[in-house]
Amino acid sequence: MSERSEKLLKAAATSERALVCVVDDDQSVREALPDLLRELGFSTKAFASAEEFLKSATVSAAKCLILDVAMPGMSGPELHRELTASGHPVPVIFITARPDPVKRQQLIKQGAVDCLFKPFSEQALKAALDTAMGVNH
Numbered sequence: 001m002s003e004r005s006e007k008l009l010k011a012a013a014t015s016e017r018a019l020v021c022v023v024d025d026d027q028s029v030r031e032a033l034p035d036l037l038r039e040l041g042f043s044t045k046a047f048a049s050a051e052e053f054l055k056s057a058t059v060s061a062a063k064c065l066i067l068d069v070a071m072p073g074m075s076g077p078e079l080h081r082e083l084t085a086s087g088h089p090v091p092v093i094f095i096t097a098r099p100d101p102v103k104r105q106q107l108i109k110q111g112a113v114d115c116l117f118k119p120f121s122e123q124a125l126k127a128a129l130d131t132a133m134g135v136n137h
Helices: 003-015 027-039 050-055 076-085 101-109 122-133
Strands: 019-023 043-047 064-068 092-096 114-117
Touching: 019 027, 019 050, 027 043, 043 050, 050 076, 064 076, 064 122, 076 092, 092 101, 092 122, 101 114, 114 122
Parallel strands: 019 043, 019 064, 064 092, 092 114
Antiparallel strands: none
Protein backbone atom coordinates (compact mmCIF):
# COMPACT_ATOMS: atom_id res chain seq x y z
CA MET A 1 0.00 0.00 0.00
CA SER A 2 1.35 3.43 -0.90
CA GLU A 3 2.04 6.09 1.73
CA ARG A 4 -0.69 8.25 0.18
CA SER A 5 -3.23 5.42 0.42
CA GLU A 6 -2.28 4.78 4.03
CA LYS A 7 -2.73 8.48 4.87
CA LEU A 8 -6.13 8.53 3.15
CA LEU A 9 -7.26 5.43 5.01
CA LYS A 10 -6.02 6.84 8.30
CA ALA A 11 -7.80 10.13 7.66
CA ALA A 12 -11.01 8.33 6.68
CA ALA A 13 -10.84 6.15 9.80
CA THR A 14 -10.27 9.21 11.99
CA SER A 15 -13.16 11.13 10.48
CA GLU A 16 -15.44 8.17 9.79
CA ARG A 17 -19.01 8.92 10.68
CA ALA A 18 -18.25 12.60 11.22
CA LEU A 19 -21.26 14.49 9.86
CA VAL A 20 -20.48 17.06 7.18
CA CYS A 21 -23.43 19.20 6.09
CA VAL A 22 -23.61 20.84 2.68
CA VAL A 23 -25.69 24.01 2.40
CA ASP A 24 -26.01 25.17 -1.21
CA ASP A 25 -28.92 26.43 -3.30
CA ASP A 26 -27.54 24.63 -6.39
CA GLN A 27 -29.21 21.21 -6.66
CA SER A 28 -26.34 19.70 -8.67
CA VAL A 29 -23.92 20.59 -5.83
CA ARG A 30 -26.33 19.13 -3.24
CA GLU A 31 -26.38 15.88 -5.21
CA ALA A 32 -22.71 15.52 -6.23
CA LEU A 33 -20.86 16.80 -3.16
CA PRO A 34 -22.47 14.41 -0.65
CA ASP A 35 -21.50 11.48 -2.88
CA LEU A 36 -17.87 12.61 -2.80
CA LEU A 37 -18.02 13.18 0.97
CA ARG A 38 -19.33 9.63 1.50
CA GLU A 39 -16.46 8.29 -0.65
CA LEU A 40 -14.09 10.18 1.66
CA GLY A 41 -15.61 8.41 4.68
CA PHE A 42 -17.99 11.05 6.01
CA SER A 43 -21.64 10.94 6.89
CA THR A 44 -23.45 13.77 5.10
CA LYS A 45 -26.68 15.74 4.78
CA ALA A 46 -27.49 18.43 2.24
CA PHE A 47 -29.72 21.48 2.60
CA ALA A 48 -31.04 23.92 -0.02
CA SER A 49 -30.79 26.98 2.25
CA ALA A 50 -29.32 28.28 5.48
CA GLU A 51 -32.83 28.57 6.88
CA GLU A 52 -33.55 24.90 6.09
CA PHE A 53 -30.34 23.88 7.87
CA LEU A 54 -31.17 26.01 10.95
CA LYS A 55 -34.63 24.40 11.22
CA SER A 56 -33.13 20.90 11.11
CA ALA A 57 -32.15 18.72 14.04
CA THR A 58 -28.68 18.52 12.51
CA VAL A 59 -27.26 21.84 13.72
CA SER A 60 -25.61 20.50 16.87
CA ALA A 61 -24.52 17.20 15.27
CA ALA A 62 -22.57 18.70 12.36
CA LYS A 63 -18.79 18.40 12.68
CA CYS A 64 -18.15 20.57 9.61
CA LEU A 65 -20.21 22.71 7.23
CA ILE A 66 -19.61 23.29 3.56
CA LEU A 67 -21.46 26.51 2.78
CA ASP A 68 -22.10 28.31 -0.47
CA VAL A 69 -21.12 31.95 -0.07
CA ALA A 70 -24.02 33.43 -2.06
CA MET A 71 -27.51 32.02 -1.54
CA PRO A 72 -30.99 33.52 -1.62
CA GLY A 73 -32.07 34.55 1.87
CA MET A 74 -29.33 34.03 4.44
CA SER A 75 -25.85 33.82 2.89
CA GLY A 76 -23.17 31.35 3.94
CA PRO A 77 -21.19 34.00 5.86
CA GLU A 78 -24.39 35.12 7.63
CA LEU A 79 -25.11 31.52 8.65
CA HIS A 80 -21.54 31.16 9.93
CA ARG A 81 -21.91 34.31 12.07
CA GLU A 82 -25.34 33.17 13.33
CA LEU A 83 -24.02 29.76 14.43
CA THR A 84 -20.99 31.28 16.16
CA ALA A 85 -23.11 33.89 17.96
CA SER A 86 -25.62 31.27 19.13
CA GLY A 87 -22.96 29.04 20.66
CA HIS A 88 -22.68 26.47 17.86
CA PRO A 89 -19.19 27.08 16.50
CA VAL A 90 -18.41 24.53 13.83
CA PRO A 91 -15.61 24.41 11.24
CA VAL A 92 -16.77 25.97 7.97
CA ILE A 93 -15.49 25.51 4.44
CA PHE A 94 -16.97 28.04 2.03
CA ILE A 95 -17.46 27.30 -1.66
CA THR A 96 -18.22 29.88 -4.32
CA ALA A 97 -18.63 30.20 -8.07
CA ARG A 98 -17.34 33.79 -7.89
CA PRO A 99 -13.57 33.66 -7.37
CA ASP A 100 -12.53 36.65 -5.28
CA PRO A 101 -9.17 36.30 -3.50
CA VAL A 102 -9.88 39.34 -1.28
CA LYS A 103 -13.24 37.92 -0.13
CA ARG A 104 -11.55 34.53 0.41
CA GLN A 105 -9.01 36.09 2.77
CA GLN A 106 -11.78 37.99 4.62
CA LEU A 107 -13.72 34.76 5.19
CA ILE A 108 -10.63 32.96 6.47
CA LYS A 109 -9.84 35.91 8.81
CA GLN A 110 -13.42 35.61 10.11
CA GLY A 111 -12.78 31.99 11.09
CA ALA A 112 -13.45 29.87 8.00
CA VAL A 113 -11.18 26.88 7.44
CA ASP A 114 -10.99 27.66 3.72
CA CYS A 115 -12.87 29.13 0.78
CA LEU A 116 -12.75 27.00 -2.36
CA PHE A 117 -13.54 28.34 -5.81
CA LYS A 118 -15.87 26.16 -7.93
CA PRO A 119 -14.93 23.94 -9.60
CA PHE A 120 -12.50 22.72 -6.94
CA SER A 121 -10.48 19.54 -6.92
CA GLU A 122 -11.10 16.55 -4.71
CA GLN A 123 -7.60 17.13 -3.29
CA ALA A 124 -8.41 20.73 -2.32
CA LEU A 125 -11.62 19.62 -0.62
CA LYS A 126 -9.85 16.76 1.18
CA ALA A 127 -7.13 19.11 2.44
CA ALA A 128 -9.74 21.56 3.77
CA LEU A 129 -11.67 18.72 5.44
CA ASP A 130 -8.47 17.36 7.00
CA THR A 131 -7.78 20.81 8.45
CA ALA A 132 -11.36 21.14 9.67
CA MET A 133 -11.23 17.74 11.36
CA GLY A 134 -7.75 18.24 12.77
CA VAL A 135 -6.14 15.46 10.70
CA ASN A 136 -2.43 15.93 10.19
CA HIS A 137 -0.85 15.09 6.84
